[in-house]
Amino acid sequence: MLVAMDPHLLRTYVTVARLASFSEAARELGYTQSAVSQHIAALEQDLGATLLTRRPVAPTSAGERLLEHAGPLLLRLDAARADVVRLAAAPAHGLTLAAAPTALGPRVLAALPAAGVTLKVLSRDAIPAAVATGGADLGLVDGLAAPSDPLRLPDVAPLSTRGAGEEPVCVLLPAAHPLARRPGLRLGDLVDARWLDAPDAGLPLAQLRAAGGGLGFRPALRYEGTDLRALTALAVAGHGLTLLPRPAATGVPGGVAVPVTEPRLVHRTELVHSGSLQGAAGELAVALTSGEGSPDAGS
Known part of the structure; x- marks a missing residue:
């Protein structure tokens, strides 16, 4: 049963599946390759299912399903441990x-x-x-x-x-953009515009789609990073629009922050x-x- 599953075996399985290699998993976990193989065999015996193909190393359909459960389960275990340690530990400075x-x-x-x-x-x-x-x-x-x-x-x-607070949102545009002189913009008028997809630096396009009815807001360029200045530089250079909190969009050299007036969002x-x-x-x-x-x- 899942409740009796050994978390050490589960961590080994997740690592092997992520690295697609028994030897690499052994190196990362500090085990021998033989120990890793034994962990996987024990887990497969416990569940009565083959979790990995061996050549190449890849999850089976049962293994894919286990991976869906493994992340939340291991995170909960880590959270429980951290919570108990936090209560037992002496107050830290900083x-x-x-x-x-x-x-x-x-x-x-x-x-x-x-x-x-x-x-x-x-x-x-x-x-x-x-x-x-x-x-x-x-x-x-x-x-x-x-x-x-x-x-x-x-x-x-x-x-x-x-x-911890709410503030208006603005679309950041290049100063020469045709919409830069508008006093406000409706998201519904921008669904077909060129957008920057920067889920970790700006406000995610998925949230814009949800606010705009689930359609449009197609990315022209994807930025995978957390540097807000890099994102605003891309927007001002004309690579796509981005939606930002008003303080982040205001005062960007070469850019204009136009408030979103509809729908009412913060x-x-x-x-x-x-x-x-x-x-x-x-x-x-x-x-x-x-x-x-x-x-x-x-x-």
Whole structure:
């Protein structure tokens, strides 16, 4: 049964499947190749199914299904361990904050203590997992939402969230773009435009599609990175439009930030944490969430 599955065997299987090699998995895990083979054989015997073909090394259909379960299961185990260690450990000096690039607006930066903070800029999907597994004390995730609506976060562990602010969103255009002189833009008029697909640096196109009815917003160029300045440079150079929080879109040399007027959307930021917050983490959480519902959200 799945509940009796040995997590060590499961981790070995996930590593072999990811690397497509028993020898590479052994090297990464610090096992002998014979031990890795024994782990896979024991797991297959336990489940009564062949999980991997050997030449080449690749998951079978049963193995693919197990991989779908393995990630969340192992993440939950890591989160449980981190949660217990966090409770038992002595209070640490300093803290680690994981944040998406567009979550690091002026108000957030002003709230950071002068010293003792480690800032990790991660993709949005990686932030809840980092908090759950102890890689960060606090997380800041963001995205498009209707005013006052919470964000939809992946269910990786029992995490708590608090609203940390809302602000208008703008389309960043080159100054010479035909729409740059508009006082406002409707997303519905931009579904066939050339867009930048930058899921980890800007606001994801999937969220634009959801807001615009699920169609359009085709990427002209994909940027895989978390550097917001690189994204704005691509937009200003004419490689595609991008949607950003107003502070990130305003003041970009050679660019014009045009507000989105329809549908009514905001850039929402939420604080993610595990368990109760104390010390520096608690103080920063108060500073980050004290402005929730500020007048700027609807301006």
